[in-house]
Amino acid sequence: MASEKQDIPPVLERLTNAMDSGAFAQVRRMLNRGLPAQDVAHLLESSPPKERDLLWNLIEPEFQGEVLQHLVDDIQAIYLKRMKPEEFLTATEGLETDDIADLLQQLPDTLIQEVLVSMDTQDRHRVESVLSYPEDTAGGLMNTDTITVRPDITLDVVMRYLRRHESLPDSTDSVLVVSRGDHFIGMLPIIRLLVSDPNITVREVMDTDTIVIPADMPDNEVANLFEKFDLISAPVVDDQGTLLGRITIDDVVDVIREDADHSLMSMAGLDEDEDTFSPILLTARRRAVWLGINLLTAFLASAVIGLFDATIEKVVALAVLMPIVASMGGIAGSQTLTVVIRGMALGHISSSNTPWLLNREFIVGLINGVVWALVVAGVAILWFDDVKLGAIIGTAIIINLLIAVLAGAALPLMLKWMKIDPALAGSVLLTTVTDVIGFLAFLGLATAFYL
Amino acid sequence: MASEKQDIPPVLERLTNAMDSGAFAQVRRMLNRGLPAQDVAHLLESSPPKERDLLWNLIEPEFQGEVLQHLVDDIQAIYLKRMKPEEFLTATEGLETDDIADLLQQLPDTLIQEVLVSMDTQDRHRVESVLSYPEDTAGGLMNTDTITVRPDITLDVVMRYLRRHESLPDSTDSVLVVSRGDHFIGMLPIIRLLVSDPNITVREVMDTDTIVIPADMPDNEVANLFEKFDLISAPVVDDQGTLLGRITIDDVVDVIREDADHSLMSMAGLDEDEDTFSPILLTARRRAVWLGINLLTAFLASAVIGLFDATIEKVVALAVLMPIVASMGGIAGSQTLTVVIRGMALGHISSSNTPWLLNREFIVGLINGVVWALVVAGVAILWFDDVKLGAIIGTAIIINLLIAVLAGAALPLMLKWMKIDPALAGSVLLTTVTDVIGFLAFLGLATAFYL
Structure with missing residues (x-):
């Protein structure tokens, strides 16, 4: 089966061929029986909108829910919007509570209510308990399919209790021990359980110092805990310590992937929920916003240059060299920015080590500023046969690199404190700083020495 | 315990205070008994080099191995280099095979041999079997602590066999079924096992269509399989189907995190193994390389501007506006680049959908090119009272955005085909393209119309 996985592009090609030749019966068979839901979702995500719609319509209604839960949010939203409440119920029958809640949250509120009232009482109760927490918290991530036992029974009784189940929930690596009031104990x-004497009680072998997750913990902290302690599942409790459900590693892996995606995509002003093959107009509109924001930065830089037009008119070499100053600052700053954003995501950076970090960045900026200032100054002197120009550009590069690395380190810390996403806003603000300071330092110094 | 985890910065602060006041006994107690190895590793990663060395020397030798395996490669390397073979053996006693092999790989070859000969035969054999595969393959990731049974025994026998163990390896969610020749069967x-009739045989209930991982599969493909199929562990086999070991989700989570980190860090010319608090000189040297590469790009852009110095001398507004053209191209291109690099990482992009993607990017580039060309042209006309200038910059922006989005989509595909990491080389090459084309189009058009 493993080798089959690597064959996804060929499968896609076979499907495309089958669809091109109108062999829909064959495609339908492949989609509904031939491939696991994850692969069908992957095929949909790898298909442009038109082909995707064709494929989607060939998937049997009962199988659609399983496929949906593996799709990126953007695409989920498209197909969920087209579903009627009863279609939603058919599609999601048999899914886990947290997955149903995830999908439900994409629907408009009125539809959510319609779907909820059509569910049976137990399911509704479970889904509502997950829905009552924000999607990006432990509560929104949890599942309610826990296996619980009391502490005073013997392991033999536990084994017999388990054996009464037809099957146990996926990723069940532990039995949760609760008191009479569903208070989590261990x-x-x-x-x-498998290696212990069947005659001793649960209390004697259970772990009580395990990781317990409060329902309102943000999902990235949950992910850090799972990652750090190699967890497979962990109990979720409310303020009173009552067991609400459990979180399993498969959902945490999705959080880790999305968080990482978020940093990468945000730095280019993109959304991690974005569909790779999102349609033209939607794509153009989303990207336009980011281009517009960056245009403001560019105009600001132009305005700075405009202050010195008389100088440039006199020494046109300034116009030739000025992008170098801005660009070196941009690169140095973005390296620091990336290191700090990642350090913050990993939880490495706190008030106690920030001074050290700022100091290191300052010295690194100074060293690289001086080194590259000498190189650029040398080239400028040879190129334009003008020692003054070399001295001016060298000085400007040192100034800009110093400001750039300090801004690269300080901006994400300030943005986080202001509760603005540093990955999203950091790079634009940084470019603004490095462009403005770069042009100001270079052209300002030139004006002082040439005019 | 969960709430304790969120307290890491305060713990760090308490530690810092304790160290500042010379209360080393207290620090030593916190490090060796008070905190789990993961938290100690996190503390070390969050400490500047000097504090880190102080902390490290307070960790007891037998605990150092556990801490080491949770450290980022950069820091592991520092402390491993200082260890003698017997210290390494003391530190790593009790670690899992794959973790020992990971640490060993950081040592020089002569030291690896010294350590291996001091191990007992069974351990050496296991570590050597992991070491024989590259670190970034399934073989390098696997553990040899499998629990195996034969298919023809009853579940009751399996249960009794398990009960003979004092404990089972972490993340044991399955018993692996093998033939007499250790050939993997299911x-x-x-x-x-817990819910089935004890009197039936393993053969009757085992899964045979599970994911089986060949030892030479790259680790990112292993991660995709785990993610897609929500695996907790999977068997690793050689070419002949002989069971070699198993991979567990905790190691896969590390791969996922590192892969994601790699994309983010590479785009700024950084390494994902980098220590957030790496020392000044090392940091300066690593960053200098990236600055140097980017300087070449900047000089190329300057050379292009230099071709048109006569035009700029005549119309100094060109110097004021020219960064806008380059910058808009850079932003549009990097958005496409990011989407394509991520799409490639997720396995969405294949030869069958590349034409659609290139076509979409072209049209999106055209739409945003026209929209923002009109805006910039309008501003330019109002600012410099020159309609010709507006027409020239508008046209240049459209040209640069079109080239930028096509380059953003095509560069990663070409780089991958040339086996060069697109996340690392993509952004520099893209900037080169958008700077050169931006300046060439804008200043070239201006030369044609003004001179």
């Missing part, structure tokens, strides 16, 4: 790892 | 999930 965990009994299944691998310990 | 998997028996433990949660199924």
